Amino acid sequence: MATVSATAPPPAEVSTSPPRHHHRRRILHILTHSPIVSVPQLKQIHAQILRTAPAPHPTSETAFLYTRLLHYSSLKDLVYTLRIFSQIPDPNTFAYNTLIRAYAHSKDHKKEAFSIFRQLLNQEGLFPEKYTFPFVLKACAYLFALDEGKQAHAHVLKHGFGSNVYANNSLIHFYASCGQSESARKVFDKMPERSLVSWNSIIDALVQMGEFDEALRMFVEMKPSFDPDGYTVQSVIDACAGLGALSMGMWAHAYVLRNCEIDANFDILVKNSLIEMYCKCGSLRMALQVFHGMSKRDVNSWNAMILGFAVHGEAERVFEFFDQMVIEERIQPNPITFVGVLSACNHRGLVEEGRKYFDIMVNKFKIEPVLQHYGCLIDLLARNGLIEEALDIVSKMPMKPDDVIWRSLLDSTCRQSGGLNLSLSEEMARRLMTDEANASSEAYVLLSRVYASANRWNEVGLIRKLMSDKGLTKEPGCSSVEINGTVHEFFAGDSTHPQAKEIYQFLDVIEERLKGEGYIQDFTQAPLVDEGEDGKGNSLRLHSERLAIAFGILKSKPGIPIRVFKNLRVCGDCHNFTKLISKIFNVEIVMRDRLRFHRFKDGSCSCMDFW
Numbered sequence: 001m002a003t004v005s006a007t008a009p010p011p012a013e014v015s016t017s018p019p020r021h022h023h024r025r026r027i028l029h030i031l032t033h034s035p036i037v038s039v040p041q042l043k044q045i046h047a048q049i050l051r052t053a054p055a056p057h058p059t060s061e062t063a064f065l066y067t068r069l070l071h072y073s074s075l076k077d078l079v080y081t082l083r084i085f086s087q088i089p090d091p092n093t094f095a096y097n098t099l100i101r102a103y104a105h106s107k108d109h110k111k112e113a114f115s116i117f118r119q120l121l122n123q124e125g126l127f128p129e130k131y132t133f134p135f136v137l138k139a140c141a142y143l144f145a146l147d148e149g150k151q152a153h154a155h156v157l158k159h160g161f162g163s164n165v166y167a168n169n170s171l172i173h174f175y176a177s178c179g180q181s182e183s184a185r186k187v188f189d190k191m192p193e194r195s196l197v198s199w200n201s202i203i204d205a206l207v208q209m210g211e212f213d214e215a216l217r218m219f220v221e222m223k224p225s226f227d228p229d230g231y232t233v234q235s236v237i238d239a240c241a242g243l244g245a246l247s248m249g250m251w252a253h254a255y256v257l258r259n260c261e262i263d264a265n266f267d268i269l270v271k272n273s274l275i276e277m278y279c280k281c282g283s284l285r286m287a288l289q290v291f292h293g294m295s296k297r298d299v300n301s302w303n304a305m306i307l308g309f310a311v312h313g314e315a316e317r318v319f320e321f322f323d324q325m326v327i328e329e330r331i332q333p334n335p336i337t338f339v340g341v342l343s344a345c346n347h348r349g350l351v352e353e354g355r356k357y358f359d360i361m362v363n364k365f366k367i368e369p370v371l372q373h374y375g376c377l378i379d380l381l382a383r384n385g386l387i388e389e390a391l392d393i394v395s396k397m398p399m400k401p402d403d404v405i406w407r408s409l410l411d412s413t414c415r416q417s418g419g420l421n422l423s424l425s426e427e428m429a430r431r432l433m434t435d436e437a438n439a440s441s442e443a444y445v446l447l448s449r450v451y452a453s454a455n456r457w458n459e460v461g462l463i464r465k466l467m468s469d470k471g472l473t474k475e476p477g478c479s480s481v482e483i484n485g486t487v488h489e490f491f492a493g494d495s496t497h498p499q500a501k502e503i504y505q506f507l508d509v510i511e512e513r514l515k516g517e518g519y520i521q522d523f524t525q526a527p528l529v530d531e532g533e534d535g536k537g538n539s540l541r542l543h544s545e546r547l548a549i550a551f552g553i554l555k556s557k558p559g560i561p562i563r564v565f566k567n568l569r570v571c572g573d574c575h576n577f578t579k580l581i582s583k584i585f586n587v588e589i590v591m592r593d594r595l596r597f598h599r600f601k602d603g604s605c606s607c608m609d610f611w
Contacts, residue, residue: 176205279308
């Protein structure tokens, strides 16, 4: 039996530490499969990588660890991401993509995303891939960087990604964000393959650009190929709000209830859109139903109802909801909240309340007024005859008044004293007319009404000539009415509708009945058309809302309100015209013009003739 010598060396100590490559595999498993929730966790993992493999090589397992670490840090901390990127000696395309994404998602450094993209293009042996372009184009879209985005589009084509669905979806979003609807549509039309995201992108793009009817048409075209998801339906809801298509909006609402499983946060977003849609379509009852049915609300939910009440002229409900929001629910109001409250005061002419809430906003809630807040207060004061006080606020504003404020003041002076405040109106108009950046026909139209109110028809003719010389034309009136789920659109003097002959014949019947009630046309509302009274009268009867109302009475079922949506402010003559129609024909007419809702019933209007 063998014996061990007493003088023999002891057996070698066996190490219990795992090899370094086991550490790296464990770290890789954590980075790949475990949720990384904080930067401190990432730094601990980074320290472990440095201890086991301090010098990454681009082809080694360690280099892959660094790119995974870079991926997670890019979602958390831009500065830390840059430090990690600097430790990779030869970054690959994935590393560049990750850095581009980090910049694209950053708050203040999005423009650097395109710089990193250029660096990638200049690296020998590296090329952009399909995941590169969505991040680059997202940054360009946010910055409205049209030139840089077009360069990225060129590289999409150059590197063979012209058929890639992800790149094309990003291009649609980019062009839409920059207001390039035709370019967005061209990209979509040329796509050999489309996903649901492609359809969502183009529908949302059309909505954002105000092409609501086209957005709904695209939605109808999409349905045979794809089932809508929550994003699709939200875009449809927004399109219905813009178009006043209540029936389609109610269909979208029903679809959400039946088919869309939506997480809690997105549920609030969709329901806020539904509230806004119902308010904009003139159905406060349905908006309130959605609001009260919400299990959870945010500040935007309350704002949507406050703005909805405001645009309908229901100031008392606005004040009630504001108190509930602030006192009972303890939700902090934001600047949009006070836009709604001040607009409500403006639509009802509540001067003291407007002053009070402006003061509450500034002194109690420490909200710095923006131009829109000042605009509401100035318009409120000016439309109540307090022109000097309104001008005093303009002179003390910390920012330059925009053309909206000057137009508001001019419009108010137009309405004061039958055009007697002529010199002040001319001064307001001069300020607008000399601003080439905001040159439009509206200042000329408003000034012409001042002259018409003062019976200075020669000056009206001069304004018309001046507009012609400058190539300015009055924005055409356009009104829509929804009948049995179909939206019918009418322009001023429209004769293209298939039932135009029937509509004009019925207009003759309406006018004869109105004359029997003592209706007299107000020719000051048509100063830019014809010289003679017959011409002016004819131009008034061609206003788009009259055509829409006539068609609505002809085609609607008895007892169903007629909902008319107009792109311009309703003129005084059409307002009187519609009040009389509601009485003579025993019909309720809900009209949304550019500023607010009017609800005509039994010969009166909800605005109480103040709009």
